[in-house]
Amino acid sequence: MGSFTMIHISIDINITKALESSKDRIHYSKPDSLLFVWLPVFAAMPRDLYYLPTSAPCRSVLLTAKAVGVDLNLVHTDLVQGAHLKPDFLKMNPQHCIPVLNDNGFVLSESRAICSYLVDQYAKDDSLYPKDPKKRALVNQRLYFDIGTLYQRFVDYYLSIIYLGQAPDPARFSKLEEAFQLLDKFLEGQTWAAGDNLTIADFDLVTSVSSAEVS
Ligand SMILES: N[C@@H](CCC(=O)N[C@@H](CS)C(=O)NCC(=O)O)C(=O)O
Numbered sequence: 632m633g634s635f636t637m638i639h640i641s642i643d644i645n646i647t648k649a650l651e652s653s654k655d656r657i658h659y660s661k662p663d664s665l666l667f668v669w670l671p672v673f674a675a676m677p678r679d680l681y682y683l684p685t686s687a688p689c690r691s692v693l694l695t696a697k698a699v700g701v702d703l704n705l706v707h708t709d710l711v712q713g714a715h716l717k718p719d720f721l722k723m724n725p726q727h728c729i730p731v732l733n734d735n736g737f738v739l740s741e742s743r744a745i746c747s748y749l750v751d752q753y754a755k756d757d758s759l760y761p762k763d764p765k766k767r768a769l770v771n772q773r774l775y776f777d778i779g780t781l782y783q784r785f786v787d788y789y790l791s792i793i794y795l796g797q798a799p800d801p802a803r804f805s806k807l808e809e810a811f812q813l814l815d816k817f818l819e820g821q822t823w824a825a826g827d828n829l830t831i832a833d834f835d836l837v838t839s840v841s842s843a844e845v846s
Contacts, residue, residue, distance in 0.1 A: 676734075676735040677704050677733075677735060678701065678702065678703050678704060678732065678733070678734045678735065679703070679704045679706050679732070679733040680692060680693075680696070680703040680704070680705055680706065680730055680731070680732055680733075681706045681708045681715075681720070681723075681724075681729050681730060681731040681732075681733075682705055682706065682707070682708060682729050682730050683707065683708060683709070683710065683729060686729055686730070687782065687785075687838040687839050687841070687842040688729070688730055688742030688743075688782075688838070689729055689730040689742065690838040690841075691742050691743075691746055691831070691834045691835045691837075691838045692730045692732070692742050692745045692746055692749070694834040694837075694838070695745075695746040695749050695750065695759070695831055695834050696749055698754075698759060698829075698834070699749050699750060699753045699754045699759070700753070700755075701749055701753045703732075708720070708729050710729070715727045715728065715729060723738050723740075724738070724740045726740060728740065730742050730745060732745045732748070732749075734748075734752075742835070743774045743777075743778060743831070743835060746760070746831040746834060746835065747760055747831065750831060758828055758829070758830070759829065759830050759831050760830060760831050761826070761830070766825075766826050769825040769826055769832075770825040770826070770830045770831065770832045772825070773817065773824045773825045773830075773832035773835070773836060774831070774832055774835055776813070776814075776817075777832075777835050777836050777839055780810050780813065781810040781811070781813075781814060781836065781839050781840075782839040784803070784806045784807040784809075784810045785807060785810075785839055785842060785843045785846070787803050787806070787807075788800065788803040788804055788806070788807045789843070789846040791803070793846070807843070811840075811843075814836065814840075824836050
């Protein structure tokens, strides 16, 4: 995919000739004696991802982008330094969390929504996020299981220890264990998290699992 971007070139040429030869491609303005010719150039528009490599939700977006073949301009967003609380960031995402995708002006937060969007918008086919209602529902079920249960319980248990310095809470740990047992149930007899092939549910769940593993 790509779109036209305007490159402003100041060049002293005969404007009439330029217009005649390239009517559709060249736009111009003529301030004072200079002729300004605007050449639209085919180029990839920026797709910025505000992210941190240590963040599980950000990594699931990275995995999806890679699978879909979308190049992202990675914007390191240092939460410790409060980059997510700066006015410009808050304008994009009042929820002050990463990841945030800015796809040439289309701004989207929530990792699972970003992954779905990348597949719907850019993938060659729908295998990563099927259009078939039942298949898609199954993928969504896994995504919602992750956001509401697995990833949430990981956050509840580990982040209170890591960032708030709280003592490990055995009740929270057993809730996390229960979430892992549920995931094992979903995976019984199958290779992928939802259906018969790799989907964004796998990208989502594997990043939660890997974050829990290293914590
Ligand atoms: N549900 C969100 C969760 C995003 C999230 O929790 N991001 C964390 C980093 S892993 C964050 O930015 N925290 C800073 C904050 O919430 O102020 C998603 O999946 O995108």
